[in-house]
Amino acid sequence: MLVTTSHDGALQCRRITSADTAGLAALFAALCEHHDYRLFHPHPLTAETAVSLTEQHSCHHTVLANRDEYHAVVDQTAGSVVAYGMLRGWSEGFEVPSLGIAVHPEHRGRGIARQFMQHLHRVAIGRGAEQVRLKVYRHNQAAVGLYESLGYTFTPHGEAEWLGIAHLATRARLPVENSWSTRPHAA
Numbered sequence: 001m002l003v004t005t006s007h008d009g010a011l012q013c014r015r016i017t018s019a020d021t022a023g024l025a026a027l028f029a030a031l032c033e034h035h036d037y038r039l040f041h042p043h044p045l046t047a048e049t050a051v052s053l054t055e056q057h058s059c060h061h062t063v064l065a066n067r068d069e070y071h072a073v074v075d076q077t078a079g080s081v082v083a084y085g086m087l088r089g090w091s092e093g094f095e096v097p098s099l100g101i102a103v104h105p106e107h108r109g110r111g112i113a114r115q116f117m118q119h120l121h122r123v124a125i126g127r128g129a130e131q132v133r134l135k136v137y138r139h140n141q142a143a144v145g146l147y148e149s150l151g152y153t154f155t156p157h158g159e160a161e162w163l164g165i166a167h168l169a170t171r172a173r174l175p176v177e178n179s180w181s182t183r184p185h186a187a
């Protein structure tokens, strides 16, 4: 899937590969610098994790063993990773995958998360999922607003979090346009 923008060249949503190790490590470092590990902590946000994630997806044998999906939005011009997301749980035998997403602090507010979420929903549908789940801190207004606008419904999960569920809509199964426009940087 190609995302085009007049400001930043072509952005592409796709599964991570061994070519993304450095870009993913740089994204994790930026998220840590921005203290986003307090909102997004699916695993340690370290260079070592970036290596292990991208190696997993480059080795055919391990891909078969690990049935989860790890994706990125890549700026093909800059060669950088501007967002990272995953659908997990299949490897452990769950039917409904858990979604997680983070956008580079410098690329927020441009519609990247919304389009990346739609990409991940299509990946989930392609894998046969009818629902997606996620956990989100109640005070994370940006993420809660995004998920609500995409049709997630919430129930309490402990005192601090919501458990969100989305029923993947039939219309999301329709063919998707090949290019979308992102908003320019707010600044």
Ligand SMILES: CC(C)(COP(=O)(O)OP(=O)(O)OC[C@H]1O[C@@H](n2cnc3c(N)ncnc32)[C@H](O)[C@@H]1OP(=O)(O)O)[C@@H](O)C(=O)NCCC(=O)NCCS
Binding pocket: 036, 039, 040, 101, 102, 103, 104, 107, 108, 109, 110, 111, 112, 113, 114, 115, 134, 135, 136, 137, 140, 141, 142, 143, 145, 146, 147, 149
């Ligand atoms: C949450 C996050 C993924 C949003 O990424 P983004 O690319 O800035 O989001 P988008 O530009 O696609 O915005 C999509 C929607 O999110 C909501 N949103 C985004 N930023 C917002 C903000 N600062 N305040 C309130 N709502 C916001 C809005 O509903 C927005 O829709 P709109 O632009 O039509 O109003 C990003 O802020 C992030 O990576 N945060 C840190 C990691 C994190 O919290 N991940 C989620 C863990 S559950």
